[in-house]
Amino acid sequence: AGDGLRKTEGETRWKAFCGVCTSDFKFDPDKKSPSDAAFALVEGNGKWANVWQRFKEAPKLYPDVAKLLRDATTPLLFRGSER
Known part of the structure; x- marks a missing residue:
């Protein structure tokens, strides 16, 4: 999941995005x-x-x-x- 964002924004921003999703929304884009x-x-x-x-x-x-x-x-x- 999230391959488009990962490609356009890079791995560092993807990890930051995943961190916000997990902490604020209880949603892990790497797993969902x-x-x-x-x-x-x-x-x-x-x-x-x-x-x-x-x-x-x-x-x-x-x-x-x-x-x-x-x-x-x-x-x-x-x-x-x-x-």
Whole structure:
């Protein structure tokens, strides 16, 4: 997971990104997939609610997120998600 970011930003920035994800969001991009992140975003628990707000304000800045969200929301329709 995260190969695009790792290639464009380099290993040092990737490790810093992973550190923030793990400490702030309890999400390890080295062990989880982008689809897992989309599920967490849709569920919106904890700091993920702030990420959702940022996405809502400017979705065109995150073109790949919309597809991931479409794929992630189908199973969540039956769990009562409000997103």
